[in-house]
Amino acid sequence: MSVKIGIVYFSQTDLTHALALKIKQGIETLPETSTLLHRIQGKEIVEGRFATLSLLDQLANVDAIVFGSPTYMGGPAAQFKAFADATSELWCNQLWAGKVAAGFTCGSALNGDQGKTLDYFSTLANQHGMIWLGLDSAAGYDARKINRLGCQAGVTASEYEGNNVHPVDSDTAYYLGTRVAKVVAQFCANKGN
């Protein structure tokens, strides 16, 4: 049974991008699973509107979407928000209903309100009737030693020794990818896809 998962994200200085690649790696550990990776570019925003509407057509065919953005001023970056606003066309007919959703974000601070960005992603998912998937990892009790920052809504990361992703945040992203892929594969099997 083949499963396709989208990862849509913005990244300016590559940290969120590094997390996206780890999530992709984690997703693709499951056989017959492919990824549609889209890094939002500034030039895709024309007069304030996200203009790559072909991406929305492509996302119609995925089973799950993982949303990513750096945390800017306690929320997603404007570039991601422009993409989210463009999905309002799909909202009217709930075209993403039943797809799985998850999210990831990076900030410069250990607690720079990254959780608010994940809150926004889950609100976006709920607006579309999607099914939000977080982490099943109790910080401090998890033998895998992931989820360093203790947020179960998704992957929160912070800058580490300059412009790097902390290795534990990277492992957490990889794990979220595996979890999304497994859950989506189960959903699709139950639906008889």
Ligand SMILES: Cc1cc2nc3c(=O)[nH]c(=O)nc-3n(C[C@H](O)[C@H](O)[C@H](O)COP(=O)(O)O)c2cc1C
């Ligand atoms: C406009 C702006 C606002 C920011 N606001 C926050 C913030 O609220 N919390 C935080 O922890 N970091 C904040 N940062 C830092 C970025 O989230 C951080 O540098 C992030 O790692 C960048 O991700 P990227 O490498 O994927 O572009 C902000 C950076 C910018 C440019």
